[in-house]
Amino acid sequence: MLQVILDILSVPAVLVGLVALVGLAVQKKKSAEVITGTIKTIMGFLVLSGGADLAVAALSHFGTMFQQGFGVQGIVPHNEAVVALALKEYGQQTALIMTFGMVANILIARFTKLKYIFLTGHHTLYMACMIAAIFIAAGITGVPLVIFGSILLGLTMAFFPAIAQPTMRKITGTDDVAFAHFGTVGYVLSAGVGKLVGKNSKSTEEMQFPQGLSFLRDTSVSVALVMGILYLVVAFASGRAFVEANLSDGQNFIVFALLKAITFAGGVYVILAGVRLILAEIIPAFKGIAERIVPEAKPALDCPVVFPYAPNAVLIGFLSSFLGGIIGMAILIALNAPVILPGVVPHFFCGATAGVFGNATGGKRGAFWGALAHGILITFLPVLLMPVLGDLGFANTTFSDADFGVVGILLGNVLKLFIR
Amino acid sequence: MKILVCCGSGLGSSFMIEMNIKKVLGELGVEAEVGHSDLSSAKAMQADVYVGTRDIASQLELLDGEVVSLNSMIDLAELKEKLSEVLRKKNLL
Numbered sequence: 001m002l003q004v005i006l007d008i009l010s011v012p013a014v015l016v017g018l019v020a021l022v023g024l025a026v027q028k029k030k031s032a033e034v035i036t037g038t039i040k041t042i043m044g045f046l047v048l049s050g051g052a053d054l055a056v057a058a059l060s061h062f063g064t065m066f067q068q069g070f071g072v073q074g075i076v077p078h079n080e081a082v083v084a085l086a087l088k089e090y091g092q093q094t095a096l097i098m099t100f101g102m103v104a105n106i107l108i109a110r111f112t113k114l115k116y117i118f119l120t121g122h123h124t125l126y127m128a129c130m131i132a133a134i135f136i137a138a139g140i141t142g143v144p145l146v147i148f149g150s151i152l153l154g155l156t157m158a159f160f161p162a163i164a165q166p167t168m169r170k171i172t173g174t175d176d177v178a179f180a181h182f183g184t185v186g187y188v189l190s191a192g193v194g195k196l197v198g199k200n201s202k203s204t205e206e207m208q209f210p211q212g213l214s215f216l217r218d219t220s221v222s223v224a225l226v227m228g229i230l231y232l233v234v235a236f237a238s239g240r241a242f243v244e245a246n247l248s249d250g251q252n253f254i255v256f257a258l259l260k261a262i263t264f265a266g267g268v269y270v271i272l273a274g275v276r277l278i279l280a281e282i283i284p285a286f287k288g289i290a291e292r293i294v295p296e297a298k299p300a301l302d303c304p305v306v307f308p309y310a311p312n313a314v315l316i317g318f319l320s321s322f323l324g325g326i327i328g329m330a331i332l333i334a335l336n337a338p339v340i341l342p343g344v345v346p347h348f349f350c351g352a353t354a355g356v357f358g359n360a361t362g363g364k365r366g367a368f369w370g371a372l373a374h375g376i377l378i379t380f381l382p383v384l385l386m387p388v389l390g391d392l393g394f395a396n397t398t399f400s401d402a403d404f405g406v407v408g409i410l411l412g413n414v415l416k417l418f419i420r
Numbered sequence: 421m422k423i424l425v426c427c428g429s430g431l432g433s434s435f436m437i438e439m440n441i442k443k444v445l446g447e448l449g450v451e452a453e454v455g456h457s458d459l460s461s462a463k464a465m466q467a468d469v470y471v472g473t474r475d476i477a478s479q480l481e482l483l484d485g486e487v488v489s490l491n492s493m494i495d496l497a498e499l500k501e502k503l504s505e506v507l508r509k510k511n512l513l
Contacts, residue, residue: 122431177494181432217476218459219429272429272458279431284439302432304473305493311475349428 012091013045016278019099023285037281044277045091051274052084055267056395058260061247062231063396065257066339069237073338076230077346077382077400080271081264083126086392090132093141097149098128104154106290109297116165117290118157120180120302121279123401127182128153130389130399130408137390138415152411160184160403161300167191170360171309180300183350186377186402190317190354190370191361197369198362204312204355207364213315219272219345224265226344231257268345303353310356316364317355317371322347324375332383340379346400351375374402381405388412421452421512424467426480430458433493437471444500450512469506486510 008014020041024034059081066074087094101124109115118124131149135141140148157180164179164187179187216222235243235257248256290297307314325342332339351371358370378400385408386393399408423441427434434456441454457465459479470480470487477489486509488502507513 119436120432121435172492172494174494211478214476214478217428217479220458220460269458269460272431273461276430276435276456279435283435287439299436301436301493304427304433304475305436307475308473308491308493314475345429 010092012087012095013042015092015095016045016282017042019095020281020285023282023289027285027288040277041281044274044280045087046274047277048084048271048274049088051267051270051272052081052088053267054270055081055264056085056397058264058267059396061260062234062264064247065231065234065238065243068242069234069239070333070339072333072336074234074341074396075338075382075386076227076341076397077343077378078268078397079126079345079400079404080268080275081397082392082395082399083129084271084274085395085397086129086133089391090129090136093132093136093145093149094125094129096146097132097153098125100146100150101128101153101157102286104150105157106293108154108158109290109294112158114158114162115294115297116158116161116178116180116300117287117294117297118161118180118300119283119287120300121283121286122275123180123182123302124153124157125275125278126399127156127404127407130404131411133389133392134408134412134415137388137392138412138419140415140419152407156182156403156407161298163188167357167360168306171306171356176298177305178298178300179303179305181303181350181353181401182403182407183303183346183353183378183401184403185406186350186374187354187357189377189402190358190366190374193370193373194358194360194362194366196362198358198364198366201363201365203310203363204316204359204367205310207312209312209315211311211315216318216348219348220265220269222344222348223268224262226342227261227264228258230341231261303349306353306356310359310367313355313359313367314352315355316367317352317358318348319351320368320371321351321354321375321378324351324372324377325379327372328376328379332379337383338386340382342375342379343400346378347375350378350401378402378405381409384409385412388416421450421469421510422467423452423454423469423471424462424465425454425456425471426459426462426476427456427472428458428476430456430461433473437490437493437499440496440499441471441503444496444503447500448504448507448513450507452512468510
């Protein structure tokens, strides 16, 4: 009997379902809501792993073509893809660290001066997953993994909003709301660069900027488009003969490349649908409980919270960060290092946010140079992050946003110092 | 009556606005189904009202429904005012 219970609990999907169940019960929801919420959460986890299969299969062709064409490893940083892949291995540990990490966040907000509640649930999930992977790679498992992992997660959930807050006050004009997105180091960098270069520079919002690119806000479309270009480049680099003989089973190599790019975008779409289902019950419960225990805490929200304050800076930030990604990639190629390609999602969301932060401290010039610095930063961080990720470090994709890099590199190397 | 909140990837900010809308609807005493999604899915999901921040509202105008464009994600007063306006138009308030 005990074995059966342990078996059930070791299925990550069931584990997150139980978390949702407890969350719903604590909120005294009706039994129908408890049942549907629990089932949907479990389904979310299973949907997510289906999306992982799609995205990772498409990406492995990309990796093969890149290796053939350029002779080095090519990596597309993409949180959703790497997390979905990692959850197959570390799902149980991730679910536990996420749950107790949120508890730790509430306790830290209750008892310290870091009064922030981190409400960007997907980033909580991704950070929990990365922390699990790094601890496991360093040989720490079981109860210590969950305890240390949860404390670390709780600390990141309170610390990063705190360092963004000075600029957030400037952007929103209020101190009531905080910022929760694990790219904060990049945004703080951008704000710092903005301060340096932006003396007397006018705000991006005082200029006319073509809004024609706003269709790129549709994530699936922009992922498919940018990945389409990248797939075409590697398909040509590896050569028609190679692709058609080894990968596409005779299908024209251009058609093959474009279809794989769209398949990748489709896989990400499915992963996002899964993540949405997982979070649907857990986050409102977390928010409700946090508000009851720490009523004076500031809710910290996802990065688009700053977008309406400076729509021009959003587009300038994206373009400039992407340019930084291309410059960074060129440097990595020259150094013969693993090549980090400019992933569209990190440059879009994080680059855009870096643009808004840079604009807040240094206007137009701040938005441009700040986001450019951010783009270069998030190109180099993964190179140092991948070696501490264990088996996950050999995937064709990795964590993209700055804080994952910073936390992961610090954690991985500290563990190496003390454990090995 | 169905309200759909949209954002770039349909994970974070649309979810927060959804929770705020549910709070506002509770205060107004209006029953409605509220959901959130990414922009791609929004086209395939029928809703009476689409809500988004002003930087993506132009994408929502292409859909078949009322559009509420928010200047701020965090301003509950603005949300309540704009939502009430749409609800009055639909004779629900």
